[in-house]
Amino acid sequence: MRIVFGLVLIAGLALAGFAVYMAQNYIGAYQTALEQERNKVTESVPVQQIYVATRAIDYGEVIAAEDIALMPWPKQTLPENFYDEAKPLNAEGDAMRVALRPIEKHEAIMESKVSDPGADAGLTSRLERGQRAFAIKVDVASGVSGFLRPSDRVDVYWTGRVRSNDSNAPVGEVTKLIETGVRLIAIDQTSQTESAATTIARTVTVAASPQQVASLAQAQSTGRLSLSLMGRNDDTVADVIEVDQRSLLGLVEQEIVNEPRAAEVCTIRTRRGGELVEMPIPCTN
Structure with missing residues (x-):
């Protein structure tokens, strides 16, 4: 009886070990396939390293070196007037810049959002x-x-x-x-x-x-x-x-209509014998 129990136990351990082995192989194959797909996506979408904010920056805050970082950005959706390695935000020897408007975390840094080196965030920067x-x-x-x-x-x-x-x-x-x-x-x-x-x-x-x-x-x-x-x-x-x-x-202006006046006729009466005759003459008035 003990021999049968021992054989069943050994068989169970063998099956469990085989199951763990198969699971590890399956997970490893899945991770490998996932990594390959990620590499394909990265290769198919060209990116460029540009400066983005590493934290939320409020209006008027000084932008320090630790507040920005180079991160990959799809080239097809690059914003206008961005900063990258060829055009650094804070060049060596330049004064610090300040935010002209609130900048969210991981938002691209653009010229319209930051001041000139050493300038403040005054009203003239918004013009x-x-x-x-x-x-x-x-x-x-x-x-x-x-x-x-x-x-x-x-x-x-x-x-x-x-x-x-x-x-x-x-x-x-x-x-x-x-x-x-x-x-x-x-x-x-x-x-x-x-x-x-x-x-x-x-x-x-x-x-x-x-x-x-x-x-x-x-x-x-x-x-x-x-x-x-x-x-x-x-x-x-x-x-x-x-x-x-x-x-x-909603009032409509009424037009004044001038009715045409009948032509005025002036006459003069003269008596010729027993007959009264009316003769038309030019009106003087």
Whole structure:
């Protein structure tokens, strides 16, 4: 009996060892195949080493050497104006750069997101070439109830009274869209974008061309400006919009029709014997 039990035990151990051996071979073959597939994918998608953030960097923070690292990035999806080994972010001898906007972890570092070496994250760093900063007075109504944030885009409407003797001119006060898609760069005295709290601003600063600045200045001095917040992904172009009291109320201007007057005939009466004769003469009046 003991001999039979021993034989069964030996057979069981042999089968268990064989099962472990087969499992190891299967797992090893699977890992080898997986590694081969990974190598194929890496070889089929060309990559380039570019600098990315190794941590989340807030607006205005100094970007240190340990905050960035070279990582592979697919060449087909390379962002614009990136930094790599040929174009390092912090070259030797250069001063440190600061973040001009929040940068997420593993996000590519681009020129538009960092300042020049040694520069700060002031308002001028948010202006593109040819742009100027212009402040617009707002309140709780014209400022979209405090929901405006730097980097938002707005449409600017002007409301005022047009003085004209032309009968075709607008009646009463007029509201007109004067600028569309204007980018905000500051709310009151802050240009930070990460704040989620709503604040009732007294002024907003926009980035505009000199021609737009002149239009906004003229509009602000002759009427009231109101802002309309645009969607972040809205790329539509607004049409020419102008509303006066007549169009708002649906009133149609009535045309004055001048009825033609009958030709006036002037006569003179003369008596010839016993007969009274009327003779037409030119009217003097």
